Amino acid sequence: MPKKKITELKDLKIPVHVAIIMDGNGRWAKKRFLPRSAGHSAGSKTVEQICDDAWSLGIKYLTVYAFSTENWKRSESEVATLMDLLRKYMKNCLERSKKNNMRVRVIGDISRLDDDLRDSIVRLVSESSVNTGLCFTVALNYGGRDELVRAFKEMLAECKDGKLSPDDISEETISSHLDTADIPDPDLLIRTSGEIRLSNFLPWQSAYSELYFTDVLWPDFDKNELIKAIEYYNTRDRRFGGV
């Protein structure tokens, strides 16, 4: 029997949690003979728009990879540009989250960030925690392996203090010690710009995620592209290891 062609938005099963590796800002800028910073700036506007689009489509959780533990290796000026953008973003986001009822969270090791940026993150996360709209998570100085190391250290300390027994450690125990503790695992993970790898993003959480790779560069990613990714997700048969 021919496969049913999905055309209607209302027929689509919407993933609860979508995670995105936002790649291609630099190439987007290069194509326009602009500095890389212009690509990051355009990419940051795309982030704002895609939050609204995701919520309007019925997505409940959106997680984006904004800065990895490896991104410190970029030039000093590019790191400074990204940090400034994040500073601006966190400030604007406080107002936006009040308007659109968005809850913002940050995963990653924020202890390495400048005090002012850290303070605005703490304020944004705390003030938006009562919101009931999109749960938007920004991965900042995030690395999946680093997150696992921090989780294991915490579990070992709890074992030492007698709060946790090694025999009781299960997959749930590990999940509950990750930065994403009360966020469901992503159903769909998207990477833009044609690279086919996960780059240390949510390695534990994405064990059963559907993966969608697109050549579209992040600043060009829009609601239509998000719908294409959801259409792809709808063609997948998720068995979680079963038959």
Ligand code: FPP
């Ligand atoms: C990859 O593009 C993108 C990043 C390293 C950072 C993503 C950051 C943003 C979209 C802006 C700030 C984020 C928020 C949440 C406001 P690339 O520079 O690696 O692109 P390239 O591979 O084409 O060089």
